[in-house]
Amino acid sequence: MTIPEKLRQQVVxxxxxxxxxxxxxxRLTGTPLVMEHIIPRSLGGEDERxxxxxxxxxxxxxxxxxxxxxxxxxxxxxxxxxxxxxxWNEHFIWVNGGTHMTGLTATGRATVxxxxxxxDNLVEARTIWIESGWHPPLLNF
Numbered sequence: 001m002t003i004p005e006k007l008r009q010q011v012v013x014x015x016x017x018x019x020x021x022x023x024x025x026x027r028l029t030g031t032p033l034v035m036e037h038i039i040p041r042s043l044g045g046e047d048e049r050x051x052x053x054x055x056x057x058x059x060x061x062x063x064x065x066x067x068x069x070x071x072x073x074x075x076x077x078x079x080x081x082x083x084x085x086x087x088w089n090e091h092f093i094w095v096n097g098g099t100h101m102t103g104l105t106a107t108g109r110a111t112v113x114x115x116x117x118x119x120d121n122l123v124e125a126r127t128i129w130i131e132s133g134w135h136p137p138l139l140n141f
Contacts, residue, residue, distance in 0.1 A: 003035050003047045011035060015054035020083035021063070022101070022117050023137045024056050028129060031057060038082055040065040053083045058122070062115045069110030081111040098136035099126045 012033050018025045019033060026033045036055035039045030042065050055063070063080070071078050081091055091108035092101050101117045103109030112118060129135035 003052070007047075007049060007052070008035060011049065011052050012054045015083075018054070018137060019056040019059050020053040020088070021055060021059040021081065021111065021115055022122065023088070024122075024125075025134075025137065026056070028134055029056070034060050036060050036063060038084060039067060043067065050084050059115050059117075066114055069114035071106040071110045072113055073109055074106060076106065078106040078110045080114055081107055094136040098130050099123050 033054040036053040037045040038051050045051045068077050091105050095102045103112045
């Protein structure tokens, strides 16, 4: 099933053209965002607004069909961040001058690990964006 273009545009616009997980701007990368199914289709998720998030390709690939991850602090299986019903800055914070994300909650920590939000390539890109004044993004909540 194909997600209607109007719905895609709505999701991306509401996300301010940024990945709803790592907050990377598609305008920085020149790469369009994709539609991430918060509950994967393979687990019964549908193509409805409440189940869609704007995602960069990297976060979409690392998330895959996952809905839960292991909190490295407690070892417990916890739900991953859900951009439709959770607020980003309640679960994550920028550290090391903005090059790294840290999870503030079990969900945040599990999401950082599961989606590899501090992988070397992304940290290197953030370093360049910081030097150019493009990062970290201003989060308006």
